[in-house]
Amino acid sequence: MSAQLAPEDVLTDEGYAVVATAEDLHVTFRRNGKAIHALRGISLEIRRGEILGLVGESGSGKSVLGLTLLGLHGAGATISGRATVRGRDMVSATDAERREVRIAHLGAVFQDPMTSLNPTMRVGRQVAEAAGSDEEALRLLRLVGVPEAESRMSAFPHELSGGLRQRVMIAMAVAGNPDLVIADEPTTALDVTVQAQVLRLLRTLRDELGCSVLMITHDLGVAAQIADRVAVMYAGRLAELGESDAVLRNSAHPYTLGLMRSRLTLGVDRSRALPALAGEVPSPAAPQPGCAFSPRCSVAGPDCVETSPEPVEVEPGHHSACLRPLAVVRRTDTMGPAVLTARAEPARIDQDTAALSLRSVVKTFGVGKGFGRKRTLHALRGVSLQIAQGESVALVGESGSGKSTLLRVAAGLEAADSGEVELSGGSRPQMVFQDSGASLTPWMTVEQILGERVRDLGRAARAAKVREALSLVGLPAEVGAARATQLSGGQRQRVCLARATIVPPPVLLCDEPTSALDVSLAASVINLIARLRRELGMSVLFVTHDLSVARVVADRIAVMYLGQIVEIGASDRVTSAPLHPYTRSLVSAVPDVGLTPVILPGEPASPLNPPSGCAFHPRCADATESCRDTELGLRLQRVANDDVDRVACINIDLSHVPTPVYITPKGA
Amino acid sequence: MTQVRFVGQRFAAMVIIVLALAAAVFALQKMSPLDPVHARLGGQASQGAIAAERHALGLDKPIVTQFGHYLAGLVHGDLGDSYRTRRPVTTDLLAYVPATAELAASGLIIALVLAIAFAFASTLRVPGAALFRLGLMLGASVPTFLLGVFGILLFYQHFGWLPASGRTSIGNAPTGPTHLLTLDGLLHGRPDVTWDAIKHLLMPATAIALGPAVAIGRVLRSSLEGELGSDYVRTARAKGRSERQILLGHVVRNAIGAAVSMTGLQVGLMFAGVLVVEQVFGWPGLGLYIAESIPVADFPAIAGVTLLLGSAYVVINAAVDVIQAAADPRIRV
């Protein structure tokens, strides 16, 4: 693309210090006749060569800001203020000017690399469109670490793994040496070990090419790992802006403090309910006057409802938009322990009674269509697991490891090819899914949805039962009259939990129920599951890709890799003193404030063709010759003869269980 | 490699469907109360003559053997003799097919051109697109034969621009090698013949094209618009591609799948339209042939036309699958 650059674009103004700015930017959409105030007066600068992390909950306007800078806000938006890139205002520019700026100065990486690449165009051509020539495209693919780049040039996107697709997106973004790369949740759809690789790649590219990066993410740990400065957005406005360390470890705004406190890390106290930010994000359709955070703010006063605070410098280079002085805000934080909830009573676990036991479960799927061309996908390759009555077990692992399949087999939604599934009492377990919106019938009211499960009760008894179930999940009785589509994500997830527990099941099966929710909502749903479990005496099997969630919800964690459990043990031990090399790399890839991740090379192998011997050997740093052996017959083995900890690896000292380390909370 | 296998599979499926069609036609023929020997020899034939004829036709053999003979005949292009014309059905078909093929192909081309114009004009919001769309929809909502009649009244009776019947008005029009007048005219260096044939084709072909044009155009438009809102288009815009480059370079290939399947379906409807419209325009094609065969229950002729059109439909839909697989690499996996 550099061939198309007008010389004055690159050569003049070499000494610029600011790549892009937002200046009192307002963006309003119309939806169903209502005005949606996505951005409400935001001003910030992106400096030359910096990585600016843009964080905030869903709907806070992060993506809208990124798209406006790209000039891709769409025709339906009403915009005032300026959004400049290298001095050119993308708001008032003509279409041709915007294209010119995008070609010369901008690159973009979006969240979902599958849908963001054209499925019917070869990867090489897609990169060449941005790079100008095939040779340059090839060079870029090599630069971003695509192995066997020549042959990959002619691949279609569906032939690449998620991590490779995102590398291809990044190659397109850095084509033509842009001054600014806008990356909107580039790692959210990726597994944690791949996420760590992609984050490192972005940083290295920034160092080598000298471009700035606007890194949009909802994950404060990701921002901490990659950003030089962090901007926190709330309801379309800037809440706080400053050096990453200052903002994340020494927050100045009550919202950031709340976010940091309700953030799930490997260090949170498992014995108490999680501190969750009260309330929900305000609706962008009806912004209130004054500070948008006031309904949820613990230091709000009457003035906060009238005056809308502007960001002011509270420390050198550190801005916060709050009417309270810094000292007052920070004091609420030092009050921390006092606002912490009381220590929760531990759940009663009956170790001698198994609520659910799975023995040597094998499940394969035939994939591919057409006659006689089916390939076998090995989803579960001999999994045994017992869950005691009242116990909670989490299944963790990367996508494709078989977590959800195991859950579906346990639920009876899928029949195992071989092996046994035994449920105590015989009554069916209940399930809660990630996408709760889709599993609630849209035309039924919440009352009808819940009532369906207690159909045989009388009218009055049924109504009472529904009210009780709603109050148990912390929803007001009015919600009963609402339809699923009228509820927020967190409310829908609560309705799903109410539906699952209105008749208390012996086992509750959860498939990533919090991964679509914002931090504070996720925390409250996790608290709710813990409480329901204690009060109803249920066992829980909880699938998640997030180790910090697993650690909080579960007594034991089982780590899966390519259809097998490779390690199982007490939550604290697995997350703080992992034994299996794969668990070790999973733990160290969790992004956190003030931690450098250890990066695992490669991506999970395909369950269509699991490697021989120990399936992990192609990625394992400790692998020896015998690990490859087809006759290895690797099995979970007891560690130090205890019944809790088991691991499947031939190169581990099994004589003693490492002591769990209590990790002190980092950050706030 | 995979493409070859894919085409091979589609071909196998095609053969199976045609076989099933042949079996159905054969079964219908067997179930029909009409006695073919009767139909050939007339009511007054002697018992002996009837028995001889039954034997000659193989009708005294077991039904499976008869079906075997029938299939073997099909493979050699033998569809039996028409009761009405007393000629082999294959010979009859060869005489009538070119006219119908030319009409159907022209109809398909017109339908596709109109559909594409309609879809792109509405997607790009070209001025006048709404009017064009309204006209098309209006035309498509009128039954084909009425459309033909209106056309004749307007363009033949009133304006005198277009001829009302037949394929050509030129007496010494060349015959062969393709028997398609538009092509044969060009091949023999007779542009006047081609031009005359086009004028004859215009009205009947348009009459059968309007319905399919709207159906295909609608599908194409909605997939174009859907694709334009997709993530990869946003990526292409972020790269700085122009809207024209995006539409032609990215969107079209992703959008045609649904329109191509719709075309496959519409071809079936178009065959029905052809049969009707040929009678309105006195078009010497299969429609006329079958219209004359039905009243006299000329079963071999009817079966021949059914098999031929059915096979054409199957072949076109196999082509649809192959085109789709060529457009979308994910189908081949």
Ligand SMILES: Nc1ncnc2c1ncn2[C@@H]1O[C@H](COP(=O)(O)OP(=O)(O)OP(=O)(O)O)[C@@H](O)[C@H]1O
């Ligand atoms: N094209 C659009 N039309 C109407 N409303 C829109 C449009 N784009 C965004 N919005 C609304 O603007 C608000 C801000 O959206 P935005 O996508 O920027 O949030 P976000 O911070 O990126 O959230 P997430 O973390 O969920 O990606 C939301 O209420 C959203 O629904």
Ligand code: SF4
């Ligand atoms: S301005 Fe008031 S409501 Fe807003 S964050 Fe500060 S104290 Fe809280």
Ligand code: SF4
């Ligand atoms: S068995 Fe070998 S390859 Fe597998 S985890 Fe252990 S050391 Fe690594």
Ligand SMILES: [Mg+2]
């Ligand atoms: Mg977003």
